[in-house]
Amino acid sequence: MKELLYEQYGIRPSDLSMLGPYQSFWVRNKVYILIPIGKRKEEELIEMKQLSDFMTEQGDLSVAAFVPTVQGYYVSEIREVNYCLLRAVRQTERSMNEGRELGMFHLRGRLYPGEISELSRIGEWRELWEKRLDQLEKFWYGRLTNHPTTSFEKLFINSFPYYLGLAENAIQYVVDTELDAEPQVADAATICQQRFTDRLWRQTNHVKVPIDWVFDHPSRDLAEWVRHMYEEGEQAEEKIMTFLGEYEAVAPLSAFGWRLLFARLLFPLQYFETVEGYYLSGGGDQPFYQDRIERILEKTNESERFLASFYQSIRLPTETLGIPKLDWLT
Template identity: 60%
Template sequence: MIHHIYEHYHMHVKELIPLGPYKSFWIRNKIYVLVPIGEMEEEVLVEMKKLSDYMNQQGDITVATFVPTIHGYYVSEIEEQNYCLLKGMRTLERHAMSLGSELSIFHKRGAFFPEEIEQLSRIGEWKALWEKRLDQLEKFWQSQVMNHPSDVFDQLFIESFPYYLGVAENAIQYVVDTEMDDTPQLTDAATICQERFTPLLWHQTKRLKLPFDWVYDHPSRDIAEWIRHMTIEKKKDWEQTIVQFVTDYERNYSLSSFGWRLLFARLLFPLHYFETVERYYQTGNEEQKSIYRDRLEAILHDVNRSEQFMKHFYGSLRLPVDKLGIRKLDWLS
């Protein structure tokens, strides 16, 4: 692989070092990361490059930018796989800002991107995407019911799906009501978000931000997914950690009532349940199936606690729901 890097980029690489799931190398004060991109479409890559260049130009040196080959291309074929090479600065390792503050500054910068984004845009699409996913799983559930399976996972899925169907429909309706009843503010502008923001995402790459993790969406997406991860992991003092994260975020970039309602809807949508069921049926690996079986059992065991968390969510963050005109869900009261 080192030979191929020289061939494509004329860079003398001594060794490749793991960086999260990627391979990386250092040249002077810069880190270079090789990212396998599979069959990613050119239009998607173009938007990622535009966004990463923009963020870098705005002063965010934690964002990695694309490196062209010696022939001026941004994709290289190495050992029959397509790769992009990205570079970042060494100063990342001395980063001391809290994650909530860092995310809010990132969102604030990203919200001023001047061009239109199409391929990476998910803004306003949650309802349609969730409905499609729900319809697909409901059809599959109906077919499973007809088959009368005896497998433990099948039975757990058959028994639990009607409840999660109801929860998902509530989340979808909450988005609909928010869009009808509330008015987006300046902080509701689309910005650069991560496909799935967790406490591990930036940590695994030592705070280097890779555009391959990005989508263009409402900022509440990242906060909701980070909180979701915390509620599933439930590490020591996780509830206090959530409050601190949100407090740090809001110091730089406050959510409007519209944003808070979208965040609540996204948290309410049972993404972890959907993913666990979908992945169980997609894999042929028995070891993986066992992991997903345990995960589903844990999710179902946690239903009451999850309901309690959502019931007290606004209160735990001390949000003035009456002043903001935020509606609570009757079935959670």
């Protein structure tokens, strides 16, 4: 790998180590991160580079920049896998005020003056969720008529109508938000992560890797952080309230933004990913997905209670902001 890196980039690393999920190496005070890009399109990578260059210009030195090969390309093929090499200033060890840092990140990203098309997800949640729901509903009906045989399939067949209803509620909540609430300056699109969690920046020692960036409403990152913290964390409600308070101190959300955040929490993403993952793997990782769907179904009542009390738990003045509650949850 060291020789191949030298051939492609003219850089000979002394040693390779893991930085989160990625291979990395150090050259003086710079960290280089080798990232497999899978099937990402060239147009997506171009926009990611434009955004990372802009964020660096805005003064965020923790953002990793794309490194060209010796031929001037930003994608290299190493052992039949396409990679991008990214470089960032070495970050000092520090405790992270994550909510505040995300708020600053969003404020800078909102200032991007160019056009983003390939990475844009702003205003597309409803269409994307409807498409995903329609696909899974057709698949569910097909499995139903074929009579399920495995334990996972039986759980899927029995539970899907409930999660169909939950997803439809999330879609309707977005529709109502777009009809009733007026977007504010705070609702402008900004740079978000595909899936933001409390681990994402920490695992790369606070280096921000642009390979999974999208251009979307800031509530996307907040909702995914909250979702992950609720599903995985202890003392989740206290941590969620602290995180959102830190964020709001820098970049307050509008009523429109709070409603989008709640809609995203309402959409049963983990359930969809579990079912899709099981069938895409051909049932090859059956124990993993079996355990996962069982845990999701066991927490159904708890999840409803969390959603029903979410606004109250973060002390959001819903009546003042004109934010509706879902009667069936309460």
